[in-house]
Amino acid sequence: MSVILDISKIDMVFPTPKGPFTALKEVDLQISKGEFVSLIGHSGCGKSTVLNVVAGLYQASTGGVILNGREVSEPGPERAVVFQNHSLLPWLTAYQNVELAVKQVFGRSKSKAEVRDWVEHNLKLVHMDHAMNKRPDEISGGMKQRVGIARALAMQPEVLLMDEPFGALDALTRAHMQDSLMEIQAELNNTVIMITHDVDEAVLLSDRIVMMTNGPAATIGEILDVNLERPRERLALAEDPEYNHLRSEVLKFLYEKQRKVEPISASKSAKESTKKTTEVA
Numbered sequence: 001m002s003v004i005l006d007i008s009k010i011d012m013v014f015p016t017p018k019g020p021f022t023a024l025k026e027v028d029l030q031i032s033k034g035e036f037v038s039l040i041g042h043s044g045c046g047k048s049t050v051l052n053v054v055a056g057l058y059q060a061s062t063g064g065v066i067l068n069g070r071e072v073s074e075p076g077p078e079r080a081v082v083f084q085n086h087s088l089l090p091w092l093t094a095y096q097n098v099e100l101a102v103k104q105v106f107g108r109s110k111s112k113a114e115v116r117d118w119v120e121h122n123l124k125l126v127h128m129d130h131a132m133n134k135r136p137d138e139i140s141g142g143m144k145q146r147v148g149i150a151r152a153l154a155m156q157p158e159v160l161l162m163d164e165p166f167g168a169l170d171a172l173t174r175a176h177m178q179d180s181l182m183e184i185q186a187e188l189n190n191t192v193i194m195i196t197h198d199v200d201e202a203v204l205l206s207d208r209i210v211m212m213t214n215g216p217a218a219t220i221g222e223i224l225d226v227n228l229e230r231p232r233e234r235l236a237l238a239e240d241p242e243y244n245h246l247r248s249e250v251l252k253f254l255y256e257k258q259r260k261v262e263p264i265s266a267s268k269s270a271k272e273s274t275k276k277t278t279e280v281a
């Protein structure tokens, strides 16, 4: 398959009051068209920094990112981002939030009627057409996240960047969102980079799981190919030996090879103990 996105040996050094801080060292990753890649690693290892460099929000200190033969130097609609905390404009309806992005990208090439059809089509894809005239404060967190995804998809990005898109959702809503995303993915075959803290989510959704070492100077530790057949069904996979093998490979990487020994306060450890064991802190 052809490489669409080349993250070429990036270093990221941040200036801080205590001097330069090397967050990333030689992060090198090539992604093919239509691939779904997850980034996983302990908190603070540099996942968001990688995503922000690809999004064009940060400029790498060394190396660079090439998308479809062009170097990335600023944000652009061909790299749509979905954040954990839905970033919808609160005074606009779901429809208007998506419409705004569509007009930005296709304002010149689509007629009014085409814009309307396209906005509605993308809201239908995420099953939000029934609530398209509601404002963000009138819909649930999961629904807001659906609108955020519709808005990103409607821009027809060459790469969809997702920073813990389902991190703030309850487990059931999260499972629904993962299933919707797999359906959409089967239909559109987007190229996706998704940051997640959830090992099951990474295995369920990805073609490859990129596991990052702990910082400072974090880099790619290992890459795991996920060759499970699609469509994937979470209940069937729970019994699948290959699924369980992949899952334990990720857990091994995180909790043996990259074990993080951190003093945690009593209150934090109490809070963490309620977390799923397969979620990375």
Ligand SMILES: Nc1ncnc2c1ncn2[C@@H]1O[C@H](COP(=O)(O)OP(=O)(O)OP(=O)(O)O)[C@@H](O)[C@H]1O
Pocket (backbone or CB within 6 Å): 014, 015, 016, 021, 023, 041, 042, 043, 044, 045, 046, 047, 048, 049, 050, 215
């Ligand atoms: N603008 C910045 N200036 C200085 N240091 C930064 C900046 N942005 C990130 N860092 C540092 O770089 C490292 C990587 O941060 P980053 O947010 O990319 O990690 P992460 O893996 O996404 O973390 P999390 O999973 O907690 O979101 C951290 O040590 C962070 O403190």
